[in-house]
Amino acid sequence: MSTILEVTQLTRSFGGLTAVSNVDLTLEQGELVGLIGPNGAGKTTVFNLLTGVYPPSSGTIVFSSPGQTQSLGGKAPYAICRAGVGRTFQNIRLFKQLTVLENVMIAYQQNQRYPLATSFLRLPGFRRAEDEIREGARELLRVMHLDHVADELAVNLSYGGQRHLEIARALATRPTLLLLDEPAAGMNPTETAQLTELIRQIRHDFGLTVLLIEHDMSLVMQVCERIYVLDHGIVIASGTPDEVRANPRVIEAYLGEEVDHA
């Protein structure tokens, strides 16, 4: 196992508020790690820092993809994505007026480049490249159980469908590290159980490392191998699900007493 992500002393403040404060976080290749914590703890902000939506106030983010180790701090979001970090959004952000297939194709084509002249003049390589993009995208839809709605507009999907599509679109960028922000939000327990299975499966099939934010403890405790707990921007605990579950600070700040029954 090798380290894929190494975050040291990551800090970000907004005005007077320090949303993320000296966070250290390490991900090993192939791990499935949870990031939990109370609302407003700074979890989404960590994702936003990792993906370049906000530049960090201080701290470093070192990301290793096969053959390359680079610092992500201060890089533009598209560059970070191309380096191999994919993500989904807490508040779903699909291309609503495009079809499901198009949503995925756009992500897929970022690795399937052909020159501008080819586009304008429909030069010979065009059709082949387009077909590859389309097929690649369709394949991902099959994996995410979305192939039957490929031609629907994204906005017309059910909430659960949209969450799946977000994941499919992130996968299409061919990430090595996938960041999922509350993938089960708004799903009922039955749907959540299905999603849990799906996350396990894609991690395996695509050889991914996954970092996952979630408030649904049934999901987190089932799939995560390790968990970081954030509160007020600070990592207050980390460890295996059992360790975290038993940690009094975590119980006090986040889980509450009754979690065992949920």
Added chain:
Amino acid sequence: MEQLAQQLVNGLALGSIYALIALGYTMVYGIIQLINFAHGDVYMVGAYVGYFCMVHLKLGFVESLVIAMAVCTVLGVVIERVAYKPLRKSTRIAVLITAIGVSLLLEYTMMFFVGADTRTYGVLPPFMEQSFQFGGVLVSMKQIIIVGISVLLMVVLQYIVRRTKIGKAMRAVSQDADAARLMGISVDNTISFTFAIGSALAGAAGVLVGVYYNAINPLMGLLPGLKAFVAAVFGGIGLIPGALLGGYFIGASETLVAGYWSSLYTDAVVFAILILVLVFKPTGLLGKNVREKV
């Protein structure tokens, strides 16, 4: 030095007018994100109402001003109800095109009735033709009136928006109309109210311009409308102090460019400054750059 002072006085009067028009732009924009192209034409109608009152009905300046503001208020509300309200759920650009339609409609309806030629306000009461000398700087009564009335109206406006419930309702509607409804706010009335105030200010500006330049025509709203829009953006569109700042800034830079370089380039310089400001401060001078939280 004297000349500079004189130019600044000129710029202040001009800027007041831009600011008055820009306020209407900004308020309407602030609440429904519409660049209300017809706003400049409401100002034109205000100028004609003032003309009619003063020249044909022989009313005094203050009465004419009030009547023009009242007529424009009604006009603004009618425009909003008839032309914009049906488009509440449409894209903003569709409403923009409608606004362009309304603008043309006002211009050419007016032209149909009064012709394209310039009209003049005629002889003003003597007190308005006075001017004062302050050590080489000439300040006319009309300039004082313009600046005075503008400032007064803006203060009143700022009070309404900041301190009253309706002001808060306006801001709520602008951010989330449905949520505002759930607070018990009547969205339609609030929007109408915004148009009413904005249009009243435009009407006032129309009469002031009629008095100041003594010449009005059906297409007079086009250019000041555009510049007021620029002023609003310059200061940060949607912000009332921004519109003021923008109005005065454009007034001042126009007079200074004309005074020290060439009138040829006033507009070009104003636009160039605007673009520069936007490049370095993408939300206008006073606009806050809030990056969307994701």
Added chain:
Amino acid sequence: SGGGNGQAQAPAGDTINIGVNFELSGDVATYGQANVQGIEMAAEEINAAGGVDGKQINLIKYDTKSDTAEATTLATKLMTQDKVVAVIGPATSGATKATLPVAGQNKIPVISPSATADDVTVDDKGVKEYAFRTCYSDSFQGTAAAEYAVKKFSAKKAVILRDSSNDYSKGLADAFRTTFTEGGGEIVSEDAYAKAADNFNAVMTKFKGQEFDVIYLPGYYTEAGKAIKQARDLGITQPILGGDGFDSPVLGEQAGAQLKDVYFTNHYSSEDQDPKVQEFITAFKAKHNTDPNAFNALGYDTMKFVADAVGRASEQTGEGVQKALAETKDFEGVTGTFSVDENHNAVKAVVFVGYDQGGALVSEKG
């Protein structure tokens, strides 16, 4: 204005179709509409008096929206679909020029009442066969104004303020500058404003800081009235000269009591006791409840000028009318008696109209 259109088709043979292709909306609608008022009044008079050769004149009127492409489109429509024998308009030089190739192709004359640019009727290739106008060319007026400035005011130094958005103003300014400097004068400052400008305080304040004898302000009354007033309000007392664009009651209305020491080159003076002029003024006032301006008068003359040519034409076709137009001699119009020269310009005497230091109306023939 803006009323009905003359499209009602009278039985063929009894009417003569004449195109009226003007800027009735858009930027320069003021001038287009004013021309058309004169044209329509003249046509009514002609028709009331029995028409031309017993035929009524049928005006077919279109609006170019102040768009040159539209002017071309409509001229084409008039010439090919509406079968006119002549097209009057547009009012501005650029738009008029844009219709001329079409005129040549269809052999229908275009007559503009107010396209003053020097190259409207001639270019490098010589005179444009189907182009005519009834106004002066720009250089003619600019030159006259410069000579007047020197003669009357012994001017040595002048400032020029022109309208940057129209070529009329540029043409006048260029001619004035050339003549004035050739005569030993000096242009101490020059500036330009954009169309529909309201505020001249800045530029006038700048001028005020300089030494000069006259201001030359070649532009239209729409802006000139404001400029004059603001100049006088700021205490600028030098004489102000202009061109026929000043000729409108609106100039005086805008400048008010400040209309003093202002002179401009014009076609006629309302003081002129010539019955033709006085009749026109009375009739126009009766109809439109305001004094006519130069555009009204030029439109009026142009209609009569065209009707006169149609009456003299050997055959009532574009070619016939073109010939008759070109041969016009000593046509007596409100804007002066003129003949058409080899460049298809109307050659007429210039009149200097002005308001002296007390604001009284004065005029002298040039």
Added chain:
Amino acid sequence: MLEIKDLGVSFGGITALKGISLSVNDGEIVTLIGANGAGKTTTLRTVSGLIKPRAGHVLVDGKDITRMSAQARVKRGLVQVPEGRRVFPQMSVLENLELGAHLRKDSKAVATDLDEVFTRFPRLADRRKQHAGTLSGGEQQMLAIGRALMSRPRILLLDEPSMGLAPLLVQEIFSIVSEINATGTTVLLVEQNANMALQIADRGYVLETGRIVLSGTAAELTSTDEVKRAYLGG
């Protein structure tokens, strides 16, 4: 107290509600559960007057309010906490709360209520000057509920109040809902988290693709196999 009769709603071609009837009695908590897209939100939005129904009636205290504007319904004490929070993003927390009391004239009582909201949600008190748009999801949810409380609702319509909340807060929100209910506010609660909802509710309805397919007391529903399988993850 609140009664819905044969409510039908469609959007363009899509029929979202196909004749729904339900009632909420004075002082009850009634929950409406169902899968994504079943029409729960649509039901609430129609009740609060944001959507005009194609057919059917909404009655409050026996009075038909189907044609009443949204703001007039607020005046009658019908208040909704919308799905997705919908706080006013460019306004401060305080201003948001003040807007909740927009229709109220009793400024003294408003001030007391404000204090009460701040005691109930101390985190909001910490952030009273912050723009609501930059709050975290959970903070926004608290704000949305607090804002609704500011209008002293008689009937509170809650649309997925637990969505995106930390476990501790989920419990807290549900206990707040119970508390509010105990002080006399009638509640209609839409939830994905059917477990919790049924724990605090008196009765419940199950919505599937625009139709009510099941109803009963909370206990009955909890023990129904269908509900267990489809909504309780059992």
Added chain:
Amino acid sequence: MKNSLVRQALMLWLPLVATYVIVLLLVQANIIDAYMQVTLATICINIVLAASLNLITGFTGQFSLGHAGFMAIGAYSTALVSMRWDSVFGFLGGLLLGGVLAALVGFLIGLPTLRLRGDYIAIATLGMAEIIRILLQNFEFTNGAAGLSPVPQYMDWTWFFILTVGSVMLISNFIRSRQGRDAIAVREDEIAAESIGVNTTRSKVLAFAIGAFFGGIAGGMYASYFYVIKPEQFGFLKSVDILVIVVLGGLGSLSGSVIAAFLLAIISTLLQPFPGVRMILYALLLIIIMIFRPQGLLGNRELSLRLLPRFGRRREAAASGTEEA
């Protein structure tokens, strides 16, 4: 596969060539008379203008109010070059120069301003166009306010056909390519687009420059047909006119732009007999059309006839239905 390609080519090219030949014959037989020819020319120019602006505003979502500025650059380049070098090569050279210069200006102005949001871009582009116009009005070599004439007339039906169809096809190809989809993604959600690897700045500037290029081409077509060009023809109102065509046809629908260009020409012709009230009627029509069809004639769909194999399938947004206003 091969077969379908051939069929596709036939279905695309056959109707096009047929249109060209038929119109050519009709012109020669004078059934399409001079007036209709001018109208046709206007329509063609408007199609190119609207299609290029649609690329910027409809597909990429950048609200531009300065398209007339690009048109002006193209018009003046074409006029200046072809007036000095009066041959078909001069004309084409000028046309190309105009397009390239317009694209360059689009690039330069786009680079800093395209990171602005919505309406701020509108005002920045508006400012750019006004600056261009004012410069043209004051430069000596552009002959100031008087403008340039006579511009040699090389545009005829053949050129109109080639340039119009060519421009629309190139734009359409672009939209239905990788780069075009990137641009559309930016329109839909910029943050999401960035997060999946789209270089949004590059995408926007590229689309903007291409739109500007074809705006320049349209300007060149205009100059070389209408003989006289003046700065005031390329003012703010011209930009607005183009925008009206785009919105009327439907943002994000090229065929909508084409149809709207025809429709406006028809409306304009129908209104010509009423010169006094023409603009009033036009304004009323505009308002009424927008109220009843706010998404434009075609919304964001394409009129297909299977001529243009479309990028995916696209349906109208879920109608907002009965939601109260």
